Amino acid sequence: MEKYGAIDTGLPVTARKEALPDLNKSRRRAIIKRALLVSAAGVLLGWKLLNGTVWNTNVKDTSMVRGISWTPCADLTEFDCAYFSVPMDYADPQPSEHVSLALRRWPATAPKKDYMGTLFINPGGPGGSGTASVVIRGPELGRILKGRYDIMSWDPRGVNMTTPAIDCYPTEYDEYMSEQQSYHLGLPFQARGEGGSAAEIALLKKKDTYTQSGVGSCLKNGNAKMLASVSTAYTVRDMMRMLEALGEDERGLQYWGFSYGTILGATFSAMFPEKVHRVMLDGVSSARFYHRDIFDWGRSGMDDTNKVWQGFLSSCAKAGPARCALAKGDDTAEIILARFNKMVELLLEQPVPVSWGGVTSGIITASDVIQGVFKVLYAPKKWPILASALAALEEGDPYPLAAYVNEPAPQGDPLTARRDPLDNVFKRHMTKTWSTIAGDAIMCSDTDQTVSHAGFPDSTAFAEYSRELGKLSVTGERWAHSIGRCRLWNITATEAYRGPWNVEEGLKQTNFPVLFLGVTADPVTPLSAAKDMSAGFGNISATLLIQDGFGHCSTAHPSLCTAKTVAAYFLEGRVPEYGTVCSSPEEYLFPEDGDSPMSSMSAEDRELLQAWEKLGDSVVAW
Numbered sequence: 001m002e003k004y005g006a007i008d009t010g011l012p013v014t015a016r017k018e019a020l021p022d023l024n025k026s027r028r029r030a031i032i033k034r035a036l037l038v039s040a041a042g043v044l045l046g047w048k049l050l051n052g053t054v055w056n057t058n059v060k061d062t063s064m065v066r067g068i069s070w071t072p073c074a075d076l077t078e079f080d081c082a083y084f085s086v087p088m089d090y091a092d093p094q095p096s097e098h099v100s101l102a103l104r105r106w107p108a109t110a111p112k113k114d115y116m117g118t119l120f121i122n123p124g125g126p127g128g129s130g131t132a133s134v135v136i137r138g139p140e141l142g143r144i145l146k147g148r149y150d151i152m153s154w155d156p157r158g159v160n161m162t163t164p165a166i167d168c169y170p171t172e173y174d175e176y177m178s179e180q181q182s183y184h185l186g187l188p189f190q191a192r193g194e195g196g197s198a199a200e201i202a203l204l205k206k207k208d209t210y211t212q213s214g215v216g217s218c219l220k221n222g223n224a225k226m227l228a229s230v231s232t233a234y235t236v237r238d239m240m241r242m243l244e245a246l247g248e249d250e251r252g253l254q255y256w257g258f259s260y261g262t263i264l265g266a267t268f269s270a271m272f273p274e275k276v277h278r279v280m281l282d283g284v285s286s287a288r289f290y291h292r293d294i295f296d297w298g299r300s301g302m303d304d305t306n307k308v309w310q311g312f313l314s315s316c317a318k319a320g321p322a323r324c325a326l327a328k329g330d331d332t333a334e335i336i337l338a339r340f341n342k343m344v345e346l347l348l349e350q351p352v353p354v355s356w357g358g359v360t361s362g363i364i365t366a367s368d369v370i371q372g373v374f375k376v377l378y379a380p381k382k383w384p385i386l387a388s389a390l391a392a393l394e395e396g397d398p399y400p401l402a403a404y405v406n407e408p409a410p411q412g413d414p415l416t417a418r419r420d421p422l423d424n425v426f427k428r429h430m431t432k433t434w435s436t437i438a439g440d441a442i443m444c445s446d447t448d449q450t451v452s453h454a455g456f457p458d459s460t461a462f463a464e465y466s467r468e469l470g471k472l473s474v475t476g477e478r479w480a481h482s483i484g485r486c487r488l489w490n491i492t493a494t495e496a497y498r499g500p501w502n503v504e505e506g507l508k509q510t511n512f513p514v515l516f517l518g519v520t521a522d523p524v525t526p527l528s529a530a531k532d533m534s535a536g537f538g539n540i541s542a543t544l545l546i547q548d549g550f551g552h553c554s555t556a557h558p559s560l561c562t563a564k565t566v567a568a569y570f571l572e573g574r575v576p577e578y579g580t581v582c583s584s585p586e587e588y589l590f591p592e593d594g595d596s597p598m599s600s601m602s603a604e605d606r607e608l609l610q611a612w613e614k615l616g617d618s619v620v621a622w
């Protein structure tokens with residue numbers, strides 16, 4: 001009989017004999033492999049919601065976990081790859097139905113005596129590829145942690161190379177097209193500007209219809225059982241399985257999650273508090289709102305967005321024309337904003353054509369400008385790019401803005417052909433671009449659908465919510481669009497974790513304090529969420545580190561103080577005092593050539609900060 005966690009070849013699932021890993025095939029390296037652990041997975045506990053409904057019945061599963069067999073990755077051999085089997089449905093595990101998780105790690109380089117085990121990472125989303133994030137961030141995280149950890153991630157259920165795929169579309173191109181068509185309808189404010197509230201509602205109807213076509217594609221073509229099994233709660237259970245297979249379950253989880261990864265990490269810490277060893281949640285989002293009320297989650301996300309926007313405008317004014325192309329003479333932030341609003345207004349009257357210029361062509365609309373702002377607020381490092389693009393637009397050249405808004409996602413070029421998802425060196429299902437449907441499948445089945453379906457059911461009602469978020473921030477309507485999709489998603493998760501989220505509700509003490517990190521001006525994960533989540537866990541189970549800076553997650557606006565505090569948490573188990581504040585240097589905002597906060601630093605500090613800066617390069621607006 002198939003045992004979950006038995007060595008997974010990554011080949012199509014068929015019943016096969018239990019196999020033990022062949023360690024000799026794995027690459028030799030400085031660290032010696034941990035002894036393979038054979039542990040009977042315990043009976044998972046049932047948990048109760050406050051209102052008494054059981055969110056998980058007792059799960060009986062006595063399958064064995066037998067290690068992970070790593071081999072050099074087929075694409076980049078300096079990384080290790082592996083596949084790992086877990087039950088598709090933890091509530092009703094069937095030997096013939098499993099999920100094959102795709103794993104990748106950047107191996108530790110330190111001598112064996114200094115080896116500290118595996119650091120699990122998650123890049124965010126939901127829907128972000130963990131395997132890709134190890135390629136992008138593994139080496140830098142390894143450097144920050146002095147080579148003492150294996151930096152490991154996996155594609156969560158429903159994502160990229162983890163199989164079976166949710167399979168709503170035959171190729172990602174087909175999904176991408178549908179998404180693009182919806183994007184090009186624009187945002188509600190544009191429709192209002194063009195034709196008042198009737199036009200706005202007509203637009204929202206079309207957008208809702210696109211969303212229905214997405215859900216409909218999943219219902220019609222997708223893998224129904226898989227679609228019901230991509231919840232964050234199940235991904236948490238996968239993490240437990242991997243921890244066991246690595247032989248690290250007794251000590252507990254070591255984890256660094258970004259953005260949505262903080263929801264995943266908080267959910268793990270709430271479900272398995274005794275398994276928390278070192279958990280760092282970077283760019284904290286409210287896991288409580290996310291699971292219980294998607295509309296409150298949307299509102300909360302916009303708490304600090306305008307602070308970042310204001311920061312962009314005032315540091316541009318301060319930097320002046322030499323460093324910020326959008327600044328003219330002695331323009332103040334208010335004047336720059338007025339000029340920005342004027343550009344948006346003119347575009348409402350008349351979109352501008354973009355001739356082919358190497359990356360893109362088409363038109364620039366008022367909505368595209370807001371899309372550009374949405375994207376840039378994540379990363380102060382990109383501020384000069386938007387500033388230049390807006391300056392060019394004002395001068396009559398829309399191309400730089402079009403190129404910025406449509407630039408290929410770092411994960412891969414926009415698709416130009418219907419590519420076979422198996423056409424890659426792994427000979428396994430792979431996506432190259434961001435999948436909105438995968439994100440929806442996770443988020444909209446995690447959240448309480450009695451709330452998401454009832455809140456703003458039709459397009460007219462939803463217009464109210466969209467306008468409400470539009471008042472909260474410059475990119476509120478863009479954000480509302482992502483949230484609104486859950487109104488129409490009607491595939492439910494077999495298991496979702498809805499709470500407890502605080503000690504009063506019955507949250508148990510964690511084995512070690514979780515490090516919550518909030519940035520004072522983050523466009524989508526506000527400091528209020530970091531405060532609320534850490535307060536919920538309580539000051540024994542949680543601590544809060546505040547980074548006084550701009551952008552999404554701590555890496556967007558590097559701070560040596562944060563870098564040292566986080567490194568000390570992981571390397572020495574040092575927990576910063578609740579509410580510790582680290583600041584990010586202003587030199588990073590519209591920097592002058594050769595201007596670096598590093599000039600007066602020791603070599604060690606410089607190396608640490610450089611690694612952190614590189615991490616920031618990978619900040620992506622989902």
Ligand SMILES: *[C@@H]1O[C@H](CO)[C@@H](O)[C@H](O)[C@H]1NC(C)=O
Pocket residue numbers: 212215216219488490
């Ligand atoms: C779910 O949504 C789809 C697409 O909008 C719709 O056709 C279907 O009837 C809905 N199913 C349920 C059970 O509500």
Ligand SMILES: *[C@@H]1O[C@H](CO)[C@@H](O)[C@H](O)[C@H]1NC(C)=O
Pocket residue numbers: 104128129131132160161411412430431432433434435
């Ligand atoms: C899927 O995983 C592969 C291998 O890790 C990676 O190259 C690719 O970029 C990932 N796709 C996305 C959308 O991140």
Ligand SMILES: *[C@@H]1O[C@H](CO)[C@@H](O)[C@H](O)[C@H]1NC(C)=O
Pocket residue numbers: 539540578
């Ligand atoms: C933790 O919180 C409690 C209750 O708010 C407070 O009395 C206590 O002093 C705090 N302990 C620490 C170590 O901050």
